[in-house]
Amino acid sequence: MAVFVFIEHREGKLMDISFESLSAAQKLNDTVVAVVAGENVSDLAEKVAKYADKVIVAEDPKIDTNNEAYTRVLNELIKKEKPKVVIMGHSSMGMDIAPALSVDLGLPIATDVVKINPEGGKIKVTRSIYNGKVLADYNLKNADTYIITIRAGEFSADDLKEKNGKIEIVDSLLKDEVADKKFVGYVQPVVGAVDITQADILVSVGRGIKDKENIPLAEELAKTMGGVLSCSRPIVDYGWLPKERQVGTSGKTVKPKLYLALGISGAFQHVAGMKGANMIVAVNKDPKAPIFSVAQYGIVDDILKVIPALTQKVKEIKG
Ligand SMILES: Cc1cc2nc3c(=O)[nH]c(=O)nc-3n(C[C@H](O)[C@H](O)[C@H](O)COP(=O)(O)OP(=O)(O)OC[C@H]3O[C@@H](n4cnc5c(N)ncnc54)[C@H](O)[C@@H]3O)c2cc1C
Structure with a gap:
C-alpha cells in the first residue's frame, strides 16, 4: 500500500510543510510516494526523491500555481494508484485542495492532524482542539483511501530517513485549462529592518x-x-x-x-x-x-x- 504525499512548492522552492508531510508519511512504514506537480519541477522532484520511495512528477505549465489544477491532477492519480493515505499540509493550499478531493472522490478526511496512528488496516488520528487544551483521538471509518492534512510543526523534518526513490514522469493529467480560477501573481511582504x-x-x-x-x-x-x-x-x-x-x-x-x-x-x-x-x-x-x-x-x-x-x-x- 502506498502513502501519497502532496508536495507544496512556491517560486521554485519546496515549502517546509512538504518535508514535514514526508516525515509524517515515513512514520506509517509504507511505500512513500511523493507527488510533485507544476511547471519546471524536475529539480524539485530530485530533492524530494531523497526522502520518498517513488516520486510521481506531473509536469505541465497548465498546472501553474492553481489549486483547482492540483486538485484535478491529484484526483486522477488517486483514482489510478489507489493510495491508502494521502497526506498534505494544513496550509492554505492543503485546506483548499484536501476537502475538494474528499468531496469529489467520496473519501473520509481528517484535517489539522497532529498524530497518525495506523491500527491494522484502519487509521486513527489525533487532533489538538480547544486551542491546544485537549488532544482528541478519532477513528476514521473504513475506506480504501484516507485524506489527511497535517498541522505545521508537528512532524519534524529532522526525523526524515533517506530513501533515494525513483522518479516517474507521468503524462499531463490535466485535460483542460482551469478556466474559472487564474493565478495572477505573488505579493511579497515588505522586508523589514529586523529579521x-x-x-x-x-x-x-x-x-x-x-x-x-x-x-x-x-x-x-x-x-x-x-x-x-x-x-x-x-x-x-x-x-x-x-x-x-x-x-x-x-x-x-x-x-x-x-x-x-x-x-x-x-x-x-x-x-x-x-x-x-x-x-x-x-x-x-x-x-x-x-x-x-x-x-x-x-x-x-x-x-x-x-x-x-x-x-x-x-x-x-x-x-
Ligand atoms: C487563522 C489564524 C492564524 C493565526 N495566526 C497566529 C500567529 O501567527 N501567531 C499568533 O501568535 N497567533 C495567531 N493566531 C491567534 C491565536 O489563535 C491566539 O489568539 C493568539 O496566539 C493568542 O495570543 P496571546 O497568547 O498573546 O494572547 P492570549 O491567548 O490572550 O493569552 C494571554 C496570556 O497571557 C497571560 N497573562 C495575562 N496577563 C498576564 C500577566 N500580567 N503576567 C503573566 N501572564 C499574563 C494569560 O494567562 C494568557 O495565558 C491566529 C489565529 C487564527 C484564527
Whole structure:
C-alpha cells in the first residue's frame, strides 16, 4: 500500500510543510510516494526523491500555481494508484485542495492532524482542539483511501530517513485549462529592518503585556540579553508591534537558541512558529497555560514583575 504525499512548492522552492508531510508519511512504514506537480519541477522532484520511495512528477505549465489544477491532477492519480493515505499540509493550499478531493472522490478526511496512528488496516488520528487544551483521538471509518492534512510543526523534518526513490514522469493529467480560477501573481511582504528568524535570542510578548506602554520593558530585556523582540498575533493586531515581529502560522517560523515567551498563552497557531527553538522559557500567571507544555522552564507569575527583575539580573551578571 502506498502513502501519497502532496508536495507544496512556491517560486521554485519546496515549502517546509512538504518535508514535514514526508516525515509524517515515513512514520506509517509504507511505500512513500511523493507527488510533485507544476511547471519546471524536475529539480524539485530530485530533492524530494531523497526522502520518498517513488516520486510521481506531473509536469505541465497548465498546472501553474492553481489549486483547482492540483486538485484535478491529484484526483486522477488517486483514482489510478489507489493510495491508502494521502497526506498534505494544513496550509492554505492543503485546506483548499484536501476537502475538494474528499468531496469529489467520496473519501473520509481528517484535517489539522497532529498524530497518525495506523491500527491494522484502519487509521486513527489525533487532533489538538480547544486551542491546544485537549488532544482528541478519532477513528476514521473504513475506506480504501484516507485524506489527511497535517498541522505545521508537528512532524519534524529532522526525523526524515533517506530513501533515494525513483522518479516517474507521468503524462499531463490535466485535460483542460482551469478556466474559472487564474493565478495572477505573488505579493511579497515588505522586508523589514529586523529579521526575527535570524535571532539567537527572542524575547516574545503576548497579550499578557496588557498595554503598549509596557512594550519598552520587554524591549529593554531583549536588548540587555542581546536578543530581539518578537510577539504573538494580538500584539500586531493592536498595532503595538509591526507584522514582521509576529511568530506563528500567519507570522514567521523561528528557531532561536532561546525563546522567552512572556504572557503568551500558547495557542497552536503561535506554538507552530516557535516550537523548534532549542530552549523555551515561559512566564505566565496561569499555571495551566498551554505554553508550559512546550516550555522547558516556566515561571508562574506576573510578567510586569518578572520582566524588570530579569533585566536587572542579566545586567548584574553582565556587570
Ligand atoms: C487563522 C489564524 C492564524 C493565526 N495566526 C497566529 C500567529 O501567527 N501567531 C499568533 O501568535 N497567533 C495567531 N493566531 C491567534 C491565536 O489563535 C491566539 O489568539 C493568539 O496566539 C493568542 O495570543 P496571546 O497568547 O498573546 O494572547 P492570549 O491567548 O490572550 O493569552 C494571554 C496570556 O497571557 C497571560 N497573562 C495575562 N496577563 C498576564 C500577566 N500580567 N503576567 C503573566 N501572564 C499574563 C494569560 O494567562 C494568557 O495565558 C491566529 C489565529 C487564527 C484564527
